[in-house]
Amino acid sequence: MTAHSHHARVCVVDPRSESATVALLQRANVTAHTHVRSFFSLYEVREQNLADVIILQYEPGRQFIESLSLAIEKYASLPMVVVIPTEATSLELAAMLQAGAVDCWRDSMDPVELIARLARVMELGRDGVRLQRLCQYMSPQVAKLILESDQDHLFGSVAKRKRLTFLFLDIRNYTQMTDSLPPETISDILAEYNGGVCKIVNHFGGSVNKFLGDGLFVTFGDPVPDRDHKLNAIKAALQVRQLVREFSGRMGHLPRPFHVGIGINSGKAIVGNFGTPTQIDYTAIGPAVNLAARLQGIAQTEQIIASRSTYEDYLDQVEVASERAEKVRGLEEPVVVGEIVGLK
DSSP states (O other), X not given: OOHHHHTOOXXXXXXXXXXXXXXXXXXXTOOEEEEESSGGGHHHHHHXXXXXXXXXXXXXXXXXXXXXXXXXXXXXXXXXXXXEOTTOOHHHHHHHHHHTOSEEEETTOOHHHXXXXXXXXXXXXXXXXXXXXXXXXXXXXXXHHHHHSOHHHHSXXXXXXXEEEEEEEEETTHHHHHTTSOHHHXXXXXXXHHHHHHHHHHHTTEEEEEEOSSEEEEEESOSSOOTTHHHHHHHHHHHHHHXXXXXXXXXXXXXXXXXXXXXXXXXXXXXXXXXXXXOEEEEEESHHHHHHHHHHHHOOTTXXXXXHHHHGGGTTTEXXXXXXXXXXXXXXXXXXXXXXXXXX
8 A cells, every 4th residue: 555545534425334435445455534424524524624535425316416516616625536336337437527526436446446546636635636626627837827826816806807818619500410419429529529629728828718508708818817818819719610620520420510600809808706695707798708709600600700909910920801890789880800711
């Protein structure tokens, strides 16, 4: 047994007195220091500092996943591992990881593998767990900066006005394309597509603000300042378009071709925490955000439509076509826009 796993204080969450999880740990000579019956007991575990890692016995059903997600959000400093039955599907395993579990173990796992996995969880440490979870929402560089910085400085409680770039993208004909597909297929398609888009966004320093079902809202220049946020948004959009073309080529079995439209705008917006005392959303609001969404709406298949405010400083680097004054819903004056064709 490694030093890390030997000193781990393990808390098992399992409603059964004859716990399969405890039995799994015993086979690996790992002691469960605490055994609680429900998620509600985790408050006391955290407040009394009773555990270094939480190991939960999976219970089939949507309620467990929702409870896991809420527990991870509430007790973010505690790494949580889920033990799943041998016969559990890969979709169930993926659901645990997507909810925020740092790892999933099958209840038939070899003791040597269990010890190695437990040691890895311990090596992550509490900051490592926070970093891993933040990386689900933003690039590793941004997540690391947030952990190392004054979070109130980055995600302040006071809303601020900032000059940023906003990108919206939307899957065209999504309803017609997915109506006849099973939910599992739709989930797999979106997971692969969104995963590819997020990698590109992260590479260019953007942050996915929201997943909008069949679309995404992306911010460049916040929470981490970026003086090239306009150009980086353009570069990201071009790479996303290429990704979609390749993706569409592999999705020939779909009822309709897989295409997107993209809109980009730069301008001042208000960023901060908005919502209620019990549910907060860190986001950006204002006419500049709305215009980016409107431009996405007028973009044709595979088009990237951007406002002149986004590309005017980079005309020596960016190829723009069809520049025109566009009448946009919600605005009295026309907006000068152009189609981003590529880089020079």
